[in-house]
Each structure stands twice: as structure tokens, then as C-alpha cells.
Amino acid sequence: MGGAVTIFSILCGVFAVASTITSLCTDCWQINSKGSVVLSTRCRGLWRECVWDKFVKIWTCDVFNSYLNPHPAAIILTRTLLITSSIASAGAFLCLLLGSEYLSCCQGPLAKQRCLRLAAGLFFLVGISTSVGVVRYCVYVYSLHQYEVSLKIPGFPSFECGYSLWMAVGGSLGAIVAAAVSCYEVLFTKDPRANAVTEVAESGCTAGLDVVRTYV
Numbered sequence: 305m306g307g308a309v310t311i312f313s314i315l316c317g318v319f320a321v322a323s324t325i326t327s328l329c330t331d332c333w334q335i336n337s338k339g340s341v342v343l344s345t346r347c348r349g350l351w352r353e354c355v356w357d358k359f360v361k362i363w364t365c366d367v368f369n370s371y372l373n374p375h376p377a378a379i380i381l382t383r384t385l386l387i388t389s390s391i392a393s394a395g396a397f398l399c400l401l402l403g404s405e406y407l408s409c410c411q412g413p414l415a416k417q418r419c420l421r422l423a424a425g426l427f428f429l430v431g432i433s434t435s436v437g438v439v440r441y442c443v444y445v446y447s448l449h450q451y452e453v454s455l456k457i458p459g460f461p462s463f464e465c466g467y468s469l470w471m472a473v474g475g476s477l478g479a480i481v482a483a484a485v486s487c488y489e490v491l492f493t494k495d496p497r498a499n500a501v502t503e504v505a506e507s508g509c510t511a512g513l514d515v516v517r518t519y520v
Contacts, residue, residue, distance in 0.1 A: 309489060310404050316482035317397045320427065323475030324393050324434060328386040331365060332466035334445055347466055350383050378444035385437035386472065389430045393479060396426030400486060417490055424486035431480035438472050445469075 327333075331349030345356040354365040401407055403419030445465055 307405070309485060310406065313400060313482055313485040313489065314404065316478050316485060317393075317400045317423075317427070320430060320475050320478035320482055321390075321393045321397050323471045323478060324386065324430065325390045327468045327472035327475060328390050330468040330471070332468045333382075333441065334463040334469075335466035336463060346463070348463060349468060350379060350386070376444060378440050382437040382441045385433045389434045389437070389475070389479075392426050392433070393430045393475070396423045396430060396479075396482070399423035399426065400482070403486075403489075420486050420490045424483045424490065427479045427483035427486065431476045431483060434472055434476035434479065438469060438476065441469060 328350065331352055331354045332347035333350060334348040336346050344358055347354045347356075352365050352367040354363060356363050399419045400423040403416045403423060405416070442465060445463065449464055
């Protein structure tokens with residue numbers, strides 16, 4: 305049972321790290337809505353905007369002029385939170401590996417428990433920060449979508465949430481599950497310090513009985 309739980313936590317950690325980093329690097333946080341009349345597929349990411357021409361079959365991307373230029377607060381906040389989540393998820397996964405029973409880097413059981421606790425905390429931070437960024441960006445996309453629809457301009461491309469955003473959602477869920485499983489491993493594993501105290505107490509009682517028997 306313990307081995308299955310460890311493998312499941314590692315798989316959740318891999319999924320969380322891969323999804324979070326991929327969502328940060330890909331360029332489809334927004335995509336053409338299905339109701340808009342377009343001759344190409346347009347995607348907007350956190351760093352650039354890309355267009356797939358259906359006739360020429362060419363995928364072109366335009367990088368924003370400067371990352372320091374004024375941008376919507378939602379994009380700036382999402383960038384910051386996703387970068388933080390990507391770095392924290394990599395650290396959490398490393399701690400998760402060090403705390404697993406399949407690696408002998410941390411020999412002591414107490415050191416492994418500390419690694420698992422740190423991994424759980426970092427994965428929880430990843431899940432919360434990514435969720436905040438995703439919710440803020442969804443609110444931004446929804447308000448922008450409603451504004452563009454209200455213009456009622458024929459052929460004006462309106463945008464909705466793209467696959468990069470849904471990958472971020474998956475990454476946040478994977479991180480929260482990995483944190484919960486890591487907490488389960490820590491809580492339902494016997495504290496090595498308690499085991500040591502029990503062993504010392506038992507050995508002391510045994511020694512006392514031996515002394516009594518000797519005098520008897």
C-alpha cells in the first residue's frame with residue numbers, strides 16, 4: 305500500500321510540474337471563440353500572439369514589443385504567479401523524490417519525512433498560486449469577451465479560454481492532489497523519533513527485569 309501511494313504521489317508531481325511549465329511556455333491562453341467568423345486561428349499567450357492561416361498553412365507568432373511595456377494587470381499577475389509556480393513545482397518534485405522510499409539519497413527516515421513535508425507545502429503553494437492566476441485570467445477573458453461581443457462588429461474575432469489555460473488548471477489540481485498524498489504519507493507514517501523512544505523504553509524494561517531475576 306505504501307509503495308502504491310508513493311508512486312501515485314510521484315505521478316501527480318510529474319503531471320503538476322509538466323502541466324504548469326507547459327502552460328507557461330505555450331501561447332494559447334486565449335483562442336478564437338467558436339461563434340466568431342474568422343479565416344484563421346488566433347491564439348494569445350502570456351508572452352506573444354500566434355496566428356494559424358488556414359489557407360497558406362503557416363503558423364506565425366508576434367512577440368510583444370517589450371515585456372516592460374504596460375500590459376493588463378491580469379497578464380502581469382498571471383505571469384508572476386506561473387513563474388513562481390513553475391520554480392516551486394520543480395523544487396517540490398525534487399523534495400518528493402528525496403523523500404520517497406525508492407531513493408537512498410536521504411538515508412534517515414527523519415530526513416525523508418522532512419523532505420515529504422517540504423514537498424507537501426511547496427505543492428500546496430503551487431496549487432494555490434496557479435489557481436489564483438487562472439481565476440484572475442478567466443475573469444479578464446470573460447470581461448474582454450463580453451465587451452467584444454457587445455460591439456457586434458461582423459467578422460470581429462472574439463476570444464475565449466484556450467488549451468494553455470486548461471493545462472494550468474490541470475497543473476494546479478495535480479499539485480493539490482500531490483500535496484494531499486504527501487501529507488497522507490507523513491501523517492500515517494510512524495515518527496522515527498517515537499519509534500526510537502519506544503525501543504529505548506522497551507530495552508530499559510527488559511534490563512530491569514534481568515536485574516530483578518539476577519537478585520532473585
